[in-house]
Amino acid sequence: MFEAKLQQGVIFKKIVDAIKDLVKSVxxxxxxxxxxxxxxxxxxVALVSLKLNENGFKDYRCDRPITLGLSIENLSKxxxxxxxxxxxxxQTDEEEPSSLKFFFENQQxxxxxxxxxxxxxxxSESLGxxxxxxxxxxxxxxxxxxxxxxxxxxxxxxxxxETSKESVKFSVQGDIGAGSITVKNNQSDKDVDRVDLQxxxxxxxxxxxxxxxxxxxxxxxxxxxxxxxxxxNPLMVEYxxxxxxxxxxxxxxxxxx
Amino acid sequence: QTDQRDIHLFFSIL
Numbered sequence: 291m292f293e294a295k296l297q298q299g300v301i302f303k304k305i306v307d308a309i310k311d312l313v314k315s316v317x318x319x320x321x322x323x324x325x326x327x328x329x330x331x332x333x334x335v336a337l338v339s340l341k342l343n344e345n346g347f348k349d350y351r352c353d354r355p356i357t358l359g360l361s362i363e364n365l366s367k368x369x370x371x372x373x374x375x376x377x378x379x380x381q382t383d384e385e386e387p388s389s390l391k392f393f394f395e396n397q398q399x400x401x402x403x404x405x406x407x408x409x410x411x412x413x414s415e416s417l418g419x420x421x422x423x424x425x426x427x428x429x430x431x432x433x434x435x436x437x438x439x440x441x442x443x444x445x446x447x448x449x450x451x452e453t454s455k456e457s458v459k460f461s462v463q464g465d466i467g468a469g470s471i472t473v474k475n476n477q478s479d480k481d482v483d484r485v486d487l488q489x490x491x492x493x494x495x496x497x498x499x500x501x502x503x504x505x506x507x508x509x510x511x512x513x514x515x516x517x518x519x520x521x522x523n524p525l526m527v528e529y530x531x532x533x534x535x536x537x538x539x540x541x542x543x544x545x546x547x
Numbered sequence: 548q549t550d551q552r553d554i555h556l557f558f559s560i561l
Contacts, residue, residue, distance in 0.1 A: 334553050417558035498551060524557050542552045 292320050292356055292382050295349040296534075299378030299394060301511070303369045305537060308508035308529075309338050310362045312501075312539075317414045318358040324350070324535065328416050336501050337417060337524070337540040346534030348377065356382070358390055359410035368392055368405045376403075419540070424518040424526070425491035426453040430473065431482045432515035432529065436506035438471050443499040445469050448544060451519065452494040458487060458517075462499075481513050493519045496546040502527070505539040 296302055309316075313329040324344040330337050344350040358380075372378055372394040379393040387409055394403040438460055442449050446464035453459075461470040476485040508529045509515075518526040524540040531537060 330554060333551075334555055335551055337554050337558065416561050417554070418561045419558055524554060540554060540558075542554045542557060544551050 291351060291353045292387075293349060293351045293379065294320070294325065294344075294347050294381075295377060295379040296346075297348040297377055299372050299376045300374040301531060301534065302378050303372060303374070304508075304510045305340060305531075306362060306365055306369055308505075308511060308537060309340075310366055311504050311507065312336060312338055313362060315359065315361050315410060315412055317412050318360060319355065320352045320358065321355045322352050328419075330415075330417070331501075335498070335542050336505075337419070339419065339538045339540070340535070341538075342531070342535040346531075349379075354385065356385065356387065357414065358382075358387065359412040360390070360407065361410060364407060368407050371403055371405065422518070422520060422523060422526070424520050424523075425489075426458075426493045426517075426519045427486075427488040428453070428458050428473075428517040428519075429484075429486040429514055430517075431484065432506070432509040432512055434473075434482060435515050435517070436503075436509050438473075439499055439502040439506055442469065442471065443503055447499055448496055448546075449499050449502070450494065450496045450546065451517070451525075453487065453489050453492050453519065455489050455492070456487065458485075484514075491521070493521050495519055495521070495525065496544040497525055497541055498544065501539075501541050505541070508537055508539075511537060 316329040325342040327340040376394040381391040392405040442462045446462035450461045457474040459472045512529040527539040529537045
């Protein structure tokens with residue numbers, strides 16, 4: 291028996307909206323500790339990793355580990371039927387479920403929707419993501435980072451991110467010209483302005499903006515985002531989900547000349 | 548010219 295009831299169902303809707311352009315189908319692994327999901331994009335350049343802890347759910351029960359193979363497109367269609375204020379419950383009684391039940395309840399419990407989504411069996415090639423002690427960590431407003439990526443992608447497909455003790459510099463070079471945005475440490479009490487840099491070792495890495503713009507669809511999940519970098523490592527972009535867990539995106543760097 | 552590396556270069560398949 292597996293049942294997970296999320297009080298703020300809108301969080302689940304936002305997670306699926308955040309990843310639907312990146313991955314087509316995913317395996318959600320349910321265990322006693324919660325839900326986890328890991329999937330790569332079709333070009334094997336990016337990896338998304340979701341972890342939702344059982345204690346972040348209103349109700350959570352998972353008698354034995356199960357894997358739920360879902361089509362993101364079909365999941366999206368079902369979730370469109372959930373109101374932003376609904377609770378969302380996932381449920382199955384089978385051990386090898388062929389479908390997953392969804393219940394959407396409004397606040398007054400006066401409207402209850404029930405859907406059943408057919409499951410897929412996906413070969414799960416999961417990757418080992420080593421715990422990395424990143425040498426450059428940037429915490430900043432997710433809206434601000436999203437804006438920087440959007441603005442720079444009009445000049446080039448590739449952004450170079452260079453960190454130093456007191457600032458991070460996003461540089462682009464394209465046919466029309468070049469540009470850079472430098473963001474400094476800023477302990478402002480305004481969320482949108484605050485920038486925290488923890489730079490043990492400066493890094494200079496190059497990434498495809500197309501992927502960063504896809505990752506930034508997760509801005510609605512958290513007002514802050516952290517960029518985690520070490521030389522010769524994928525960039526890890528993390529959106530923490532209050533009291534529930536985190537959505538992490540990994541992007542392999544480009545070889546820059 | 549830059550070229551894109553594959554995520555498999557960095558994370559081993561379990």
